[in-house]
Amino acid sequence: MTYCAAIRLKDGMIFASDTRTNAGVDHISTFRKMYQYGVEGERFMVLQTAGSLATSQAVYNKLQNDVNTSAELSVNTVTTLFEGAKMIGEILRDVMEHAQMIANDSDSGTFSSSFLLGGQIKGQLPELYMIYPEGNCIRATRDTPFFQLGESKYGKPILDRSVDYTTEIKHAAEALMLSFDATMRSNLSVGMPIDFVVYKNDSFKIPEGRRINQDDEYFNAISRQWSEALRQTLIDLPECPAEYLG
Template identity: 75%
Template sequence: MTYCAAIRLKDAMVFASDTRTNAGIDHISTFRKLYQYGVEGERFMVLQTAGSLATSQAVFNKLKTDINLRSESSLHTVATLFDAAQMVGECMRSIMTHAQSIANDSNSSTFTSSFILGGQIKGQPPELYMIYPEGNCIRATQDTPFFQLGESKYGKPILDRSVKYETDVKHATQALMLSFDSTIHSNLSVGMPIDLLIYQNDSLKMPKGHRIEQDDEYFNDISRQWSVALRNTLSELPECPADYWE
């Protein structure tokens, strides 16, 4: 399993994905699940994935090959982010259908993947899309500024309570890191390292990104502070009324 999340803010976009893949306790590996595409000064895109590793890697490879071969239709030529989301969805469906036919397997869930696509094309606003296994997609809004993939339930309460469209990018990044910390503590199928990427809206620059390793000082520091703060807050809460114990 995996955990990916992306936030579209007023001033920036934040993306993070873990790298653990789990095919049983004897087959735990590290694979990148966040890829960046674009042309400096013209377009910037990030694609994240959860689900079948084989399907996801096939999609990444096909999209990259189309770019390298300068195909007429690629992530470097699409007119809008919505067109890019449609392209990813169509590519995924084609690969899943082909895999099913080769395996003679009618169970589509075996080959299922989902994607988050975010970015910006020059002259257009930043956008964020969730692409479902069926190939369709939805767009993030100011009311719903973030998307999650995979093991989302452990980190979602933190993002729900602390992240809004107007949230400062530094605070949103801290909340996102804590959502990963909570997920890693509660689910062994999600693990370090974490790939983090922050994009400043309208910059059209290709961020370097950062890989957060197990011994990352900042990540471990906020994890410890968060644990202490939770324990302190719990001890300061009002006591349960007497009739709760009757």
């Protein structure tokens, strides 16, 4: 399993993906699930993946090969983010259909992957898309400013309660890190390192990003403070009436 999330804010975008993959408790590996594309000063995109690692890597390899060979249509030449999302959806469908044919397996779920594509092309607003295994996609809006892939249920409540379109980047970044902290505490199939990227709207710079490891001082500090704050808040809640306790 995996956990990926991306947030589209009025001032920027934040992307985070874990790197753990597992095929049972005795086969755990680390693989990158976030990829960056762009042309400095003209466009910036982030692609995040969840699902079948073989399918995800096949889609990524096709996208990267098109960039490397200066293909007529690639993530560096699409005119809109929506066009890029449609292109990735078509590649995804082709990869899944080919894998099913080779394996003679009618269960498409065996080869299923989903993607998040976010970024900005000069002259256009930043956008964020979720691309489904069927190849179709939906776009994040002001009312729904973030998307998640994979093991999302543990981290979603934190984002639901603390992040909206107007949230400052620094506070949304903190909430997203805590979302990953909550997920990793409750599900061993999600784990570090975490790839973390922040993009500021209209900068058209390809950010270096950060890989958050287990010994990351800031991540561990906010994790401890969040846990302590939750415990203290529980103590400070209005006292539970006796009739509730039997």
